[in-house]
Amino acid sequence: MLQIKQYVKVTSLDEAYELNKKKSNVIIGGMHWLKMSSKSVGTVIDLSGLGLDEIVETESTFEIGCMVSLRQLETHEGLHAYTMGAMRDAVKDIVGIQLRNTATVGGSIFGRYGFSDVLTVFMALDASVVCYKAGEISLKEYAKKKADRDILVKLVIKKQPLRIAYLAQRHARTDFAMLTCAVCFADGMWRAVLGGRPEKAEMVMDEEKLLTNGISVTEAQAEAFGKYVAEQLEFGSNMRGSAEYRKEIAAVLVKRALLTAGGNA
Amino acid sequence: MELKFILNEKNVVTEIEADSLLIDVVRDLGCLSVKRGCETSNCGLCTVFVEDKPVLSCSVLAARVEGQHVTTLEGLQEEAADFGAFIADQGAEQCGFCNPGFIMNAIAMFRENPHPDDEEILAYLSGNLCRCSGYEGQLRGIKAYLEFKDSQKGEA
Numbered sequence: 001m002l003q004i005k006q007y008v009k010v011t012s013l014d015e016a017y018e019l020n021k022k023k024s025n026v027i028i029g030g031m032h033w034l035k036m037s038s039k040s041v042g043t044v045i046d047l048s049g050l051g052l053d054e055i056v057e058t059e060s061t062f063e064i065g066c067m068v069s070l071r072q073l074e075t076h077e078g079l080h081a082y083t084m085g086a087m088r089d090a091v092k093d094i095v096g097i098q099l100r101n102t103a104t105v106g107g108s109i110f111g112r113y114g115f116s117d118v119l120t121v122f123m124a125l126d127a128s129v130v131c132y133k134a135g136e137i138s139l140k141e142y143a144k145k146k147a148d149r150d151i152l153v154k155l156v157i158k159k160q161p162l163r164i165a166y167l168a169q170r171h172a173r174t175d176f177a178m179l180t181c182a183v184c185f186a187d188g189m190w191r192a193v194l195g196g197r198p199e200k201a202e203m204v205m206d207e208e209k210l211l212t213n214g215i216s217v218t219e220a221q222a223e224a225f226g227k228y229v230a231e232q233l234e235f236g237s238n239m240r241g242s243a244e245y246r247k248e249i250a251a252v253l254v255k256r257a258l259l260t261a262g263g264n265a
Numbered sequence: 266m267e268l269k270f271i272l273n274e275k276n277v278v279t280e281i282e283a284d285s286l287l288i289d290v291v292r293d294l295g296c297l298s299v300k301r302g303c304e305t306s307n308c309g310l311c312t313v314f315v316e317d318k319p320v321l322s323c324s325v326l327a328a329r330v331e332g333q334h335v336t337t338l339e340g341l342q343e344e345a346a347d348f349g350a351f352i353a354d355q356g357a358e359q360c361g362f363c364n365p366g367f368i369m370n371a372i373a374m375f376r377e378n379p380h381p382d383d384e385e386i387l388a389y390l391s392g393n394l395c396r397c398s399g400y401e402g403q404l405r406g407i408k409a410y411l412e413f414k415d416s417q418k419g420e421a
Contacts, residue, residue: 004284007266007328028326032306035286035324044283046329071318096392098319098370099306174307174391 002035006043010050013132013151019045020149027151029067029107032099052106052154055079062157066106070094070118073105082159083125084261086166086182090121095174110152112143112200115176119143120195121166123203124182127157140203162186163215165261167253168196171240178240181253183261185215190262192229192254197236197246204232217262219255226255270330272296273340281327287313288322291337298338298365302394309366309393313337319373319392338365344372348410357406359397367393371407380411 010016019025024042028034034041052065057078064073070091073079079087094100094117108118109129122139129142132151139155164184168177180195190211195201210225211217217225230251235243268281272294281290288311291299302310304323311323314336338345345368352358352368367390374381374389381389386407390400 002284004282004326007283007326009328009331030324031326032321032324036305044326046326048329092388093391095307096309096370097373097389098309098312098321098392099324101318102320102325 002037003040004044005041007046008043009046009048013047013050013153016045016047016050016151017132017149019043020151023149027110029104029110030069030099030102031107032103033107033111047106047151060159062159064105064155064157066104066110066152066154068105070100070103070105070108071097073118074100082157083121083166084164086121086124086164089166090117090168090180090182093117093168093170093173093177105155106152109139109142109155110147112147114198114200115180115196116200117166117168117177117180117195120168120180120193120201121182122155122157123201124164124166124184124191124193125157125162126184126186127155130154130156143200160186163261165257167257167260169249169253176240179246179249179253181250181257183254183257185261188214190217190225190258192225192257194229194233194250194254196240197233197250198238198240199234199236202233204229211258211262215262217258219259222255222258222262223251225258226251226253229254266328268327268331270332271334273336274334283326283328285327286323287315287325287327287330287335290327291322291335296337296339300365302362302366307394308363309370310363312366312369312393314369314373317373317376319370338369341369341372348372348375351410351413352403352406355402355406355409357398357402359395359402363393363395363397367395367403375411383408 026041027045053067054065055076056063074088074091127139128136129139130136130153132153134150166182169179170177177196183192190206191203193201193203211221230247235246237243269278300310302308306321306324312319313322316333370393
């Protein structure tokens with residue numbers, strides 16, 4: 001059972017950073033994962049008094065504070081419109097509304113979980129992460145880094161014309177995803193992001209130029225790109241599926257997501 | 266440490282530990298409708314409202330609700346009795362294990378979305394595990410309740 005000696009609701013990021021230097025201390029988001037551990041924590045550091053629970057939309061960006069809940073991501077009309085529903089699709093099957101009201105985007109991204117729907121969709125959106133000390137860093141890079149003692153303050157999505165779709169394969173509605181998939185067209189190129197392989201999300205770009213008609217995608221092209229993406233990534237086995245099964249499904253999810261996000265040629 | 270919060274519209278001052286969970290604090294204060302089911306943030310049985318939002322009290326540190334409004338089924342008796350009795354009449358409750366959390370979450374849904382479609386009802390219910398009915402009875406019961414409420418408004 002989780003044991004906590006002290007609870008501190010910090011009044012500044014600096015206070016949080018100083019407290020978080022100590023290895024026995026931990027920053028809490030929704031605390032759903034931490035609570036299931038049997039750790040003995042010195043001080044839990046609560047950032048919920050710092051106003052980091054807002055989604056700020058400007059003409060050029062979305063700035064999403066680390067304490068924004070998954071439910072806020074789901075119900076934000078601006079994010080819904082910009083992501084063509086992909087943001088809502090990515091979070092809507094994560095357990096239930098009660099959990100999504102407290103689980104935070106910061107906790108999801110910092111945890112770099114293999115099964116993460118949230119990491120997958122944010123990576124496809126080419127989001128960046130703003131850390132208190134390290135500053136802004138692309139999520140693609142951040143996901144590869146090992147967790148350190150810096151504070152993930154917010155996520156930034158720079159707006160650009162794009163097409164995007166999100167799909168995941170689950171054995172049951174609220175289970176962890178067996179495979180997560182987002183495809184996105186931006187800067188003249190398609191990219192696919194796959195997580196839950198069961199390793200964490202990774203991106204594959206259309207370097208081979210299999211999709212040559214911009215946002216228009218034929219079924220044959222979508223199928224070819226799906227197979228290409230599945231060949232580029234490594235898949236593993238666990239209780240939710242074998243590597244072979246995941247690879248088969250990956251090609252299908254990429255194809256379907258492409259046909260959803262892209263127009264018909 | 267001392268915790269001050271508003272439980273079912275009453276100011277409460279109580280002593281907690283840093284790792285006290287909200288479920289244990291509200292139960293110690295007499296709100297026994299709040300039950301511990303899975304304790305893994307999945308079943309929805311421990312649902313309470315914090316600032317009118319449904320959350321899983323088994324996974325919320327009590328210290329985090331300082332100064333906030335917490336509502337349990339005990340604080341929603343009128344709404345809960347109205348809806349609970351209707352659902353029972355519909356035969357939509359079976360073992361009853363999921364009921365407190367289910368009623369809390371249904372009330373949250375009625376407040377947020379008074380006219381949900383089937384998909385929206387099922388999406389809301391997915392945070393409350395029910396192993397008896399596969400949600401068929403609950404879906405039917407909720408739809409019938411909403412129709413009944415609408416017809417009451419029409420008559421008024």
